[in-house]
Amino acid sequence: MKVRKLIVLVATLTLMWGSVAYADSVSQKLRVLINNKKSEEVADGGILVDNKVYISSQVISDKLQAIVVKDDGKAIVYKPNVHMVTSSGPTIFADVQKNDKFKFNTFIQVDSLKTDISALKLAIANPYGEETLIEQRRSGDSDFPNGKNDFWITIKDISYNFDSVGAYTLRFYVKPAGESSFQVVSEKTINSK
Template identity: 45%
Template structure:
């Protein structure tokens, strides 16, 4: 009886080991690097073709990712979003530590997807994020559906740059039919 159990165990382990070795030969893990950052999910190489994690790729290039379930397709849209920061009429990219007042101007074009909201946030060097301004479809100055370009100026922001380091300003959009905001642009402010 023990001989049968041992033989069965050896057979099962041989099949499992052979399958794992075959799967490893058919597909290989693939490191994917975008703008000097390695994607966490990376990809796989199967029969000489690279397959990437779409969400990781879209996030790394700050694009909007939408899923069309009816047509079983993924749509990646990369709008142009240019942001600049101004104190009075002077642009800046660095500040002294402490409270500063400023506005963020954003120019959006090549928007090829309808959105239902957008927002601007700032994240300090310790990953604490603060909402600065934004709009949704209930606001009278929200861009019309189908509009592919618009400008946005935040209200005057009074923000305390408590720490030395890099602060990240992000412009987020929520595509129509989606529940989550997605980052479409970033700007760095250095505080000293």
């Protein structure tokens, strides 16, 4: 009787180990490199299953600055074309000197936004990642682009002190209608030297 139980136990463990080894060989975790740059690598950002690559919707949203909406068992990806220009008076700029206190505005052009949004905002992050909200607009505001696929907005003038050397990042966010969080759709770098 003991021999029979031992044989059944060994057979069961062999089948379980074989199944785990087979499952591991069928799927493989992948590192995802954006624009083939090591600095923008996302460890475990994707998986390879049956020679098909699957990439996390979070990677698509964060790294490719696309809007990902999960709806009724599917993920829908929207990638609007967004351009930002910063100007101080009549001068367009992308570089500043350390300790410059600039009064500037941002012009944002959005094309091909194929989904409704309920809010948008612009923020600036210093070289240490600390973010400051510049402006936010919500659906229902008189200056909100309700129901438009293509629109242009000018963000009000702000005064900002570029008190550190490094890259400052302007981030333009939208909140898809029915979603609870903002998603970045464009970034622009201002370098402080």
